[in-house]
Amino acid sequence: MPEAILNGVSIAYDDLAPPxxxxxxxxxxxxxxxxxxxxxxxxxxxxxxxxxxxxxxxxDQRGHGESMKSHDPADYGRExxxxxxxxxxxxxxxxxxxxxxxxxxxxxxxxIAIDAPDRVNNLILGGIGGKLFEPRPxxxxxxxxxxxxxxxxxxxxxNEFLKSFRQFADEQGExxxxxxxxSAAFSAPLDQAAMRRLDMPVLVVAxxxxxxxxxxxxLARMFLHGNGVTLRxxxxxxxxxxxxxxxxxFDFLDGLLGxxxxxxxxE
Numbered sequence: 001m002p003e004a005i006l007n008g009v010s011i012a013y014d015d016l017a018p019p020x021x022x023x024x025x026x027x028x029x030x031x032x033x034x035x036x037x038x039x040x041x042x043x044x045x046x047x048x049x050x051x052x053x054x055x056x057x058x059x060d061q062r063g064h065g066e067s068m069k070s071h072d073p074a075d076y077g078r079e080x081x082x083x084x085x086x087x088x089x090x091x092x093x094x095x096x097x098x099x100x101x102x103x104x105x106x107x108x109x110x111x112i113a114i115d116a117p118d119r120v121n122n123l124i125l126g127g128i129g130g131k132l133f134e135p136r137p138x139x140x141x142x143x144x145x146x147x148x149x150x151x152x153x154x155x156x157x158x159n160e161f162l163k164s165f166r167q168f169a170d171e172q173g174e175x176x177x178x179x180x181x182x183s184a185a186f187s188a189p190l191d192q193a194a195m196r197r198l199d200m201p202v203l204v205v206a207x208x209x210x211x212x213x214x215x216x217x218x219l220a221r222m223f224l225h226g227n228g229v230t231l232r233x234x235x236x237x238x239x240x241x242x243x244x245x246x247x248x249x250f251d252f253l254d255g256l257l258g259x260x261x262x263x264x265x266x267e
Contacts, residue, residue: 001066006087007080012036012066013059015092016046022055024121024253025097027085029105030058031127031240032145033169033179035065039102043241052250057097059088061108062182069178076185082111086119098253100124102240103212107190114194123202124249127210127236129228130218133192149180164237192222201225203252205245207234227257 003012014036026049030039036058040046049056060067061081070076085108089097099120101109106125113120138144141158148154148162149169157163169179204220206213208230217228231244239245251257 003066004088004091006084006091009062009068009075009084011059011062011068011084011088013057013088014041014046016050016056018050018053018055020053023053025055025057025094027089027094027097027099028056028058029061029085029099029101029108030064031103031105032182033064033165033172033174034103035060035172035174037065038172039105039240044246045240048246048250057088057092057094059085061085061105063178064174064182069175071177071181073181073184073186076182078107078111078187078190079115081108082115085112086116089119095119096121098122098124100249101126103127103236107187110190110195113198113200114191117198117200120200122253123198123200124252125202125204125219126245126249127206127213127239128219129204129206129210129213129216131212131214132190132219134214144183146180146183149176149183195222196224199224201227201252203227203229203249203257205229205231205239205248207231207236207239207242209233209235210239212236227252229257 001012003010028040030036040058046056062068062076096119099109099112106128113123143159143162145162148157148166151157154166157166169176202223204216206216216230220226220228229248231239234242
């Protein structure tokens with residue numbers, strides 16, 4: 001397992017290069033309670049990207065997978081996650097990759113683009129949309145992602161959505177206390193003015209049944225060169241392994257999604 005000490009913490013990652021010169025290099029940033037193997041390898045992204053001659057860099061973000069796991073919320077936060085990713089690129093001598101985040105990983109990806117826009121070639125934001133800046137309504141029973149992760153028995157979790165995240169974390173063997181600390185960490189609001197100034201091409205893509213994300217086109221309109229695509233028949237969890245997401249991402253990277261087009265929803 002490749003591992004590097006970055007910003008004082010241990011970060012596990014994969015760096016998979018094709019036999020010849022890479023067509024492009026892509027940094028993959030997984031979602032909450034996931035990891036590089038579950039989020040990208042098992043869902044077919046490693047294989048699909050390798051077939052296209054890409055160099056693949058996928059990291060386990062703090063609190064996840066095989067990377068550092070702290071039970072202190074002060075060790076987390078979006079700015080720290082972005083700094084880890086930039087440090088990993090420096091460690092691997094990668095200057096300007098494609099950056100692809102899914103769900104939680106989109107926030108890390110956005111922070112990378114805000115903090116170091118010259119380090120991002122194309123920005124891909126999956127499982128996110130117009131609800132990014134909307135406050136999430138509290139659960140009527142007071143449950144949070146933190147309480148769901150800390151619960152001794154997942155059967156006691158009343159909120160079905162929170163229960164699904166807890167079950168997912170258990171299936172991956174993730175450290176629940178680390179995830180609870182992660183969810184309690186403070187991050188300043190994303191800088192919307194800085195997002196509007198980003199000049200790299202941006203893809204925002206989400207399933208039509210993704211109630212977490214909202215309308216991807218609504219978020220895409222924030223960017224100077226934004227593309228919004230809705231995937232029919234997908235929700236937050238089923239979109240990432242779906243062939244329609246892979247086709248959309250590859251069309252975007254190949255320049256087949258024009259900045260001013262009226263995009264159809266992908267079947």
